[in-house]
Amino acid sequence: MAATETPSNSNAPLSNLEEWEDFLKVRYPEETAASSKPFQATDPNKAKEQFRNYEADARPSVCEFYRLNHRHQTYDFVQAKKKEFLSLSRHKMGIWEAMEFLNTLVDDSDPDTDLSQLDHLLQTAEQIRRDGHPRWFILTGLIHDLGKILCLYGEPQWAVVGDTFPVGCGYSDKIVFHQFFADNPDSREPKYQTRTGIYSEGCGLENVHLSWGHDEYLYHVVKDYLPPEALYMIRYHSFYPAHREGEYQHLMNGRDKRMFAWVRAFNPYDLYTKSHERPNVEQLRPFYSELISEYFPTKLRW
Numbered sequence: 001m002a003a004t005e006t007p008s009n010s011n012a013p014l015s016n017l018e019e020w021e022d023f024l025k026v027r028y029p030e031e032t033a034a035s036s037k038p039f040q041a042t043d044p045n046k047a048k049e050q051f052r053n054y055e056a057d058a059r060p061s062v063c064e065f066y067r068l069n070h071r072h073q074t075y076d077f078v079q080a081k082k083k084e085f086l087s088l089s090r091h092k093m094g095i096w097e098a099m100e101f102l103n104t105l106v107d108d109s110d111p112d113t114d115l116s117q118l119d120h121l122l123q124t125a126e127q128i129r130r131d132g133h134p135r136w137f138i139l140t141g142l143i144h145d146l147g148k149i150l151c152l153y154g155e156p157q158w159a160v161v162g163d164t165f166p167v168g169c170g171y172s173d174k175i176v177f178h179q180f181f182a183d184n185p186d187s188r189e190p191k192y193q194t195r196t197g198i199y200s201e202g203c204g205l206e207n208v209h210l211s212w213g214h215d216e217y218l219y220h221v222v223k224d225y226l227p228p229e230a231l232y233m234i235r236y237h238s239f240y241p242a243h244r245e246g247e248y249q250h251l252m253n254g255r256d257k258r259m260f261a262w263v264r265a266f267n268p269y270d271l272y273t274k275s276h277e278r279p280n281v282e283q284l285r286p287f288y289s290e291l292i293s294e295y296f297p298t299k300l301r302w
């Protein structure tokens, strides 16, 4: 994802990762989050119609990004990536160090007008702090996207960001650009295409493989250090089909369903706190360094 790459690069159709998030904001505007009732019954025909509009109005780069994501995120691909990355043997880094590392990610975006990855993390954390939430919640906001360092290992955008979804079972038709799954080899594997697929009713998300990306990677890096509510926020914050559409409840157990209240509580901070006002990193650093050291060792395995 070097600055020289253009949307014609088939691995990097997005000029920056925020293009995906900007599309999410169009699909899920702030008003719909304010009620915090994502499972509210909606007119299915109307919802479908709206979906088609989001898709038709999406930038070609976003459309291409989803085409690649839905085509290549197979069950076998997810297993291979877990094997490749979850031994956590690439780096030993502290949290702040990882934030600075992530900030070296160069997109095609304009550095004078676009926010850096570090800005997004600090803005998310600062809004959570202003709203008076507990310290672990603020810390979760600060670190939630650190898994995007996968891009710096040369991973393609479609294997780092994008709405996540279970692999190994049927695809919900609420997943945006659902039609692109026709090109996924798993769609021709009958064992992967039933409602529960290789899983069982109520088996719990712990036993379900989601499409590979920054959520799952970071979860494994931090899983020994944060409370379970924080870990749900990190692991499932891109699982829009579940936390915004109410899908895949049949794979959840009681704990998942309770914990998803936290995933939904986190989502507005992720999506709607971007402001053009750059946070003052040097001023904020002492507060966050102390918060980091409250929960994390000086070095973690990545």
Ligand SMILES: [Fe+2]
Pocket: 144, 145, 214, 237, 238
């Ligand atoms: Fe994220």
Ligand SMILES: [Fe+2]
Pocket: 120, 144, 145, 270
């Ligand atoms: Fe984020």
